[in-house]
Amino acid sequence: MxxxxxxxxxxxxxxxxxxxxxxxxxxxxxxxxxxxxxxxRGLGEVAWSSSADFVLVAVPMFIMMGELLLRSGITDSMYKALDRWVGHVPGGLMHTNIAASAVFAATSGSSIATAATIGTVSIPNMERFGYKPSLFLGSIAAGGTLGILIP
Structure with missing residues (x-):
């Protein structure tokens, strides 16, 4: 067989x-x-239970929340305010990434949504000021991990 x-x-x-x-x-x-x-008879239950998993439902919703905050301009205003607060420190935009990730992580609790939202806001600013991509992408990745640490 x-x-x-x-x-x-x-x-x-x-x-x-x-x-x-x-x-x-x-x-x-x-x-x-x-x-x-x-x-x-059991096929419908298996399909429903596998698609109703927390991660499969929650992560897209957190990413949608980040996209709504991004499109409304709230995240850009938050990023600019944090840049004025910590921007004078050497490597200020790196610290701004971490601070913005911490603030967004406190609202979402999702590392993926935090990295996606803060990355979308911060990458144009980083490129405008001439930071190396390896440096600022590392700070976005490190800040994204705060999403699961600060629920």
């Missing part, structure tokens, strides 16, 4: 079908053949 399944997998995958479709059809047909439980 194992050899037949492997041969069927290789034939279907070699025929040019999508790998996901091959694995899905083969897995469903084998599970239907060997299981006494009618799998079509």
């Amino acid at each position: 194992m050899a037949t399944t492997l041969l069927l997998l290789l034939v279907l995958a070699g025929s040019g079908l999508f790998v996901a479709a091959v694995l899905g059809v083969l897995g469903y047909s084998l599970a239907t053949f060997f299981s006494p439980f009618p799998l079509i």
Whole structure:
């Protein structure tokens, strides 16, 4: 049985079908053949429970929140205010990145949303003032990790 399944997998995958479709059809047909439980009843529950996971729902919502704050101009105003506050320190825009990431992390709690939002606001300022990309991208990445540390 194992050899037949492997041969069927290789034939279907070699025929040019999508790998996901091959694995899905083969897995469903084998599970239907060997299981006494009618799998079509449980398929909806499996699809719903895997798509209703916290990470799959929360991260896009936090990114949408960051995009709304970005489009409304709130994050740009916050970034400018923090730049006036800590901008006089050597490497001021780097410190501004970290401070803005901390403020945004306190509202979102998501590292991905923090890095995406602050990166979108800060990269044009960094390029305008001539910072090296490796330096300011490192500060954005480090500031993004605050999203999970400061909920």
